[in-house]
Amino acid sequence: MLDRIKPIATCAMLMGALGTAPVLAQDDAPSADTVVATVDGTDITLGHMLILRAGLPEQFQQVPADVLFPGILDQLIQQTLLADAHEGDLPRRAALALENERRALIAAEEMATVAEAAVTDEAVQAYFDENYVGGESVTEYNAAHILVETEEEAQALVEEARGDADFAALAEEHSTGPSGPSGGELGWFSEGMMVEPFYNAVEGMEAGAISDPVQTEFGWHVIKLVETRAKDTPKLEDVSDEIAETLRQEAIAQKVSELEEAGDVDRATGDEMDPELLNQMNLLEE
Numbered sequence: 001m002l003d004r005i006k007p008i009a010t011c012a013m014l015m016g017a018l019g020t021a022p023v024l025a026q027d028d029a030p031s032a033d034t035v036v037a038t039v040d041g042t043d044i045t046l047g048h049m050l051i052l053r054a055g056l057p058e059q060f061q062q063v064p065a066d067v068l069f070p071g072i073l074d075q076l077i078q079q080t081l082l083a084d085a086h087e088g089d090l091p092r093r094a095a096l097a098l099e100n101e102r103r104a105l106i107a108a109e110e111m112a113t114v115a116e117a118a119v120t121d122e123a124v125q126a127y128f129d130e131n132y133v134g135g136e137s138v139t140e141y142n143a144a145h146i147l148v149e150t151e152e153e154a155q156a157l158v159e160e161a162r163g164d165a166d167f168a169a170l171a172e173e174h175s176t177g178p179s180g181p182s183g184g185e186l187g188w189f190s191e192g193m194m195v196e197p198f199y200n201a202v203e204g205m206e207a208g209a210i211s212d213p214v215q216t217e218f219g220w221h222v223i224k225l226v227e228t229r230a231k232d233t234p235k236l237e238d239v240s241d242e243i244a245e246t247l248r249q250e251a252i253a254q255k256v257s258e259l260e261e262a263g264d265v266d267r268a269t270g271d272e273m274d275p276e277l278l279n280q281m282n283l284l285e286e
Helices: 002-018 046-054 065-085 092-118 121-131 151-162 167-174 196-203 236-262 275-279 281-285
Strands: 035-039 042-045 138-148 185-189 214-216 219-231
Touching (some): 035 046, 035 065, 042 046, 042 065, 092 236, 092 281, 121 236, 138 167, 151 167, 196 214, 196 219
Antiparallel strands (some): 035 042, 138 219, 214 219
């Protein structure tokens, strides 16, 4: 990418300084098909420039158009000259890259079409009604914990926490977990966001209570349940973007599944092909 951008930046500075940027006549009503240069009979259009412009790195997005225009045009002219000068077949790596690029671009267009068709006002409303309205209320928990290596350490901390000791101070001093420095605070969470033994312990506690030692794959926990709350059903406008993205992903996944089921797909397995072959880039030179 850097190799491609350097000529653009250099040319833009030179031509911009010289004031030689081409200007299209206002009466031409430019379109993507408007020809901006011809190289040995090959047309370069405004559409080609727009595609190249859209693919530039973020730092170029704020560069004024009168600076970018000559650089982008010169880049396309250089590429056309070099492409026309190439003789013989493309190297294997370049031919394969072109095949992959073509496949990816067409697939992206198909995904966009499928995704756009899936997101309608009716579909969003139906998803909202089915998944948000009239469902059981979700309980959220706000808790803190102290994580240690052994049950004996945890039991000793339980006794201290149930006495007069400050839980946050105990967490700061003893917890080996990442929340230790912040007093063991975990913030709000609901079912599925914590490992099962931890969540099961919290679910059976009352606000202000200190748990017995709880073992998980991370070690032994002493948990303090700070408070609970019922999560209200959101408004449609607050979750419409989230629903739309879900509908897009589901539609694309369903489309791919249907195509794969209907198609004739025969893929190599680990038994047939050594996965380590993926590291042998020298195969592209054979």
